[in-house]
Amino acid sequence: MPEIRNYTLNFGPQHPAAHGVLRLVLEMDGEVIERADPHIGLLHRATEKLAESKPYAQSIPYMDRLDYMSMMCNEHAYVRAIERLIGVEVPIRAQYIRTMFDEITRILNHLLWLGTHGLDVGAMTMFLYCFREREDLMDCYEAVTGARLHAAYYRPGGVYRDLPDEMPKYEPNEFRSDADIARKNETREGSLLDFIDAFTDRFPGLVDEYETLLTDNRIWKQRTVGIGVVSPERALQLGFSGPMLRGSGYAWDLRKKQTYAAYDKVDFDIPVGQNGDCYDRYLVRVEELRQSNRIVRQCVQWLRNNPGPVIADDHKVAPPNRADMKDDMEALIHHFKLFTEGFCPPPGEVYAAVEAPKGEFGCYVISDGANKPYRLKIRAPGFAHLSAMDEMVRGHMLADVVAVIGTMDVVFGEIDR
Amino acid sequence: MNDSVRTSSQERHAALAEQLADQFSDKGCDVISQLGEVTLVIPSEYLIEVATELRDAENFLFKELIDLCGVDYSGFGQSEWVTTSASGTGFGRGVEAGKAARDDHPTDFASVYHLLSIANNLRMRLRVYLDSEQPLVDSVVGVWRGADWFERESFDLYGILYNGHSDLRRILTDYGFMGHPFRKDFPLEGNVELRFDPEKNRVVYEPVTIESRTLVPRVIREDNRYLQPDSDEQDATDA
Numbered sequence: 039m040p041e042i043r044n045y046t047l048n049f050g051p052q053h054p055a056a057h058g059v060l061r062l063v064l065e066m067d068g069e070v071i072e073r074a075d076p077h078i079g080l081l082h083r084a085t086e087k088l089a090e091s092k093p094y095a096q097s098i099p100y101m102d103r104l105d106y107m108s109m110m111c112n113e114h115a116y117v118r119a120i121e122r123l124i125g126v127e128v129p130i131r132a133q134y135i136r137t138m139f140d141e142i143t144r145i146l147n148h149l150l151w152l153g154t155h156g157l158d159v160g161a162m163t164m165f166l167y168c169f170r171e172r173e174d175l176m177d178c179y180e181a182v183t184g185a186r187l188h189a190a191y192y193r194p195g196g197v198y199r200d201l202p203d204e205m206p207k208y209e210p211n212e213f214r215s216d217a218d219i220a221r222k223n224e225t226r227e228g229s230l231l232d233f234i235d236a237f238t239d240r241f242p243g244l245v246d247e248y249e250t251l252l253t254d255n256r257i258w259k260q261r262t263v264g265i266g267v268v269s270p271e272r273a274l275q276l277g278f279s280g281p282m283l284r285g286s287g288y289a290w291d292l293r294k295k296q297t298y299a300a301y302d303k304v305d306f307d308i309p310v311g312q313n314g315d316c317y318d319r320y321l322v323r324v325e326e327l328r329q330s331n332r333i334v335r336q337c338v339q340w341l342r343n344n345p346g347p348v349i350a351d352d353h354k355v356a357p358p359n360r361a362d363m364k365d366d367m368e369a370l371i372h373h374f375k376l377f378t379e380g381f382c383p384p385p386g387e388v389y390a391a392v393e394a395p396k397g398e399f400g401c402y403v404i405s406d407g408a409n410k411p412y413r414l415k416i417r418a419p420g421f422a423h424l425s426a427m428d429e430m431v432r433g434h435m436l437a438d439v440v441a442v443i444g445t446m447d448v449v450f451g452e453i454d455r
Numbered sequence: 456m457n458d459s460v461r462t463s464s465q466e467r468h469a470a471l472a473e474q475l476a477d478q479f480s481d482k483g484c485d486v487i488s489q490l491g492e493v494t495l496v497i498p499s500e501y502l503i504e505v506a507t508e509l510r511d512a513e514n515f516l517f518k519e520l521i522d523l524c525g526v527d528y529s530g531f532g533q534s535e536w537v538t539t540s541a542s543g544t545g546f547g548r549g550v551e552a553g554k555a556a557r558d559d560h561p562t563d564f565a566s567v568y569h570l571l572s573i574a575n576n577l578r579m580r581l582r583v584y585l586d587s588e589q590p591l592v593d594s595v596v597g598v599w600r601g602a603d604w605f606e607r608e609s610f611d612l613y614g615i616l617y618n619g620h621s622d623l624r625r626i627l628t629d630y631g632f633m634g635h636p637f638r639k640d641f642p643l644e645g646n647v648e649l650r651f652d653p654e655k656n657r658v659v660y661e662p663v664t665i666e667s668r669t670l671v672p673r674v675i676r677e678d679n680r681y682l683q684p685d686s687d688e689q690d691a692t693d694a
Contacts, residue, residue: 079627084636091643093671122490274518274573277601290573296464354680382676385532388490389569389580391521400522402569406532407675417522417569425604454627 044072047436051080055158055440058450062427062439069435074428081454089414093380094120095194097414102188104416105452108147109179110139111394112452113192118298119390119401120194123383126355130300131346132196137300138337139182139191140392141330142234145241146175147395147447148323148330152248155320155444159261163251171244174237181205181230194381195356196349201341203229231338238335245327252320262316266430266442269314276429277422280397281326282446285311285319292393304336316445323447326395355381380409389417396420396447418452464576468493471577474514479505494580499592502583506598509570509579517570517579520595523605524567525613528560529587530639534675563587566615568595585615594620612637642667 047064050056059080065073085104089097101112114136121128128136149168156164176186181202183189191198205226208219225236252258268278273286283290291308293301309325311318349356357376358369385407391400397419404413423446431439472493476486482505485496497505509517561584568581583592594617595602606617607626614635617623625632634641644665652659 079625079629082627087637087643091669096671272600275600277520277599279521288573295576296578379671379674382674382678384678386489387492387494387580389492389522389578398521400569402522402524402567404526407677408534408673409671409676410673412531413526415522415524415567421604421608422601425601 057448071431074431076427081450085455086414093409099190105449107449108143108395110143115392115399115401117192117194119388119403122388126195126350129347132348133300134337135197141333144330144395148327151447158440158444200348201230205233235338238331241331265316265438267315276426279419281322285322286314304333306333319445382409420448420453496582499583503593516574517572519571520599520601521571522569525609525615526565527639529563564590590615593618
């Protein structure tokens with residue numbers, strides 16, 4: 039009789055379903071997982087230590103590169119921590135712009151998650167569908183900041199600039215027919231807000247399309263129903279947040295419960311799961327796509343009717359505009375001091391969190407009164423989720439590991455930091 | 456509406472601060488309320504007891520550990536900009552060097568815990584000061600299971616030892632890494648760099664060749680706008 043022994047399997051760090059650089063050491067009895075030991079840190083860049091050596095404002099672009107799928111939400115947590123530390127008021131229009139872009143970011147993130155999770159589990163088409171819509175949203179990023187991913191748009195006291203009146207258009211080229219270009223430019227004739235509005239008109243129908251592919255799909259349900267079940271009590275013990283917590287049945291959403299930006303002025307619902315398995319978390323995230331779309335629509339409506347400043351008028355924190363610098367000595371001095379030295383918040387400590395697409399993303403800043411943070415701790419939702427890997431996959435098959443990694447929505451930029 | 460929401464949150468946290476002071480001051484705990492956030496400073500021997508109480512008592516129910524991190528206070532309040540020598544050769548910078556005190560922080564290391572109560576919609580922070588030579592504290596994994604990786608991270612980056620943690624390995628740094636990189640005495644550019652050596656046909660570690668440079672010096676300014684009203688009063692009584 040052949041000897042039966044356990045296998046130790048190395049999953050990643052170059053496995054396509056490892057979503058980046060996860061190295062999982064799996065101890066297996068046949069095809070059943072007995073123990074999972076995730077090794078992380080392959081993307082560790084010491085963001086927090088780097089931030090300690092730079093003035094506050096210079097670390098904003100690092101935030102984009104943490105969770106590189108929800109860029110503006112990370113920035114939001116960081117600038118909110120600074121704003122609370124120095125006590126600067128953010129103009130209402132900037133609050134709405136932030137709310138709108140947070141939700142656009144949430145749609146971007148959930149679309150990527152849906153596409154790649156589908157791809158991992160075997161639904162190739164999802165990937166193509168989702169990336170088609172992501173393209174439009176990244177164009178919004180580009181129109182407002184010039185960058186398609188790493189925006190660096192939020193600043194302490196507001197946002198970098200107001201929304202543009204014009205959308206960039208496709209140029210005629212030799213690869214596409216004129217009719218094709220005209221069709222692509224159809225929604226780009228007006229302002230950015232018109233473009234976003236046209237997107238939100240179209241998007242609920244597109245979410246229906248995704249749902250026809252997955253929600254009642256026999257294979258999809260076989261791969262996700264009853265996989266990676268987390269009870270509500272365990273979800274709290276393990277430090278879950280965001281859709282992972284809501285999938286287990288807690289209606290906990292920082293946008294409602296500890297509201298920030300303009301979330302208390304828009305109307306939306308919190309979707310909640312029942313069973314705490316991969317399928318419920320899928321349903322929660324798909325519903326969040328629809329709710330985000332609703333929020334974006336309300337913000338567009340408000341922003342159309344209410345012009346105003348988008349950054350605080352406090353030149354100790356926010357730079358004066360360029361025209362003022364040409365004939366106002368004081369504005370020039372403020373500008374010089376801000377960009378050579380930065381601002382010095384009072385000594386103190388603050389923790390500010392936002393509801394990022396993956397869960398609670400928080401920044402803990404300790405200031406000793408200097409122009410650089412004394413300590414910055416980034417609380418990444420994925421870190422807590424991934425630490426529950428062992429518990430979630432124990433007793434499941436190898437193929438289910440892929441479904442569980444997918445459902446956690448791990449991004450190593452934030453986990454390794 | 457925003458104002459009312461904010462105020463009720465402030466009220467809840469003010470009530471929390473009072474309850475904490477009532478319940479834990481006999482254990483030598485300090486309550487600090489700042490910027491609408493409540494911090495409880497705990498002597499390390501009472502950590503597990505207080506943490507369990509905070510998790511289970513009906514008026515707290517801090518069931519979730521949101522974050523755990525180490526802090527190194529050894530450089531607190533130190534500014535890189537020596538004013539006198541700068542003024543000797545050029546312009547004065549209007550900076551009084553190294554004035555901000557470390558008085559509030561008795562030791563070099565601290566372990567900081569952020570808690571969330573979903574039932575009562577409260578947040579709070581625990582801080583435990585640790586010995587500067589041998590930072591050691593009881594592990595809270597038994598209280599909050601989610602502390603596991605956070606404690607490993609704090610151990611990895613700061614060298615804080617968590618007593619009772621079953622698997623205190625490094626987590627973020629490289630296999631075989633030396634030192635604790637987030638301590639203030641660890642250089643930003645590190646100690647070793649690695650490259651592929653084609654002769655040995657493997658990756659080799661060498662001392663770093665890049666030099667550290669400060670682009671923007673660290674400056675601490677006393678800003679009149681941020682002077683606390685109570686410190687004003689103190690000035691008045693002193694005079």
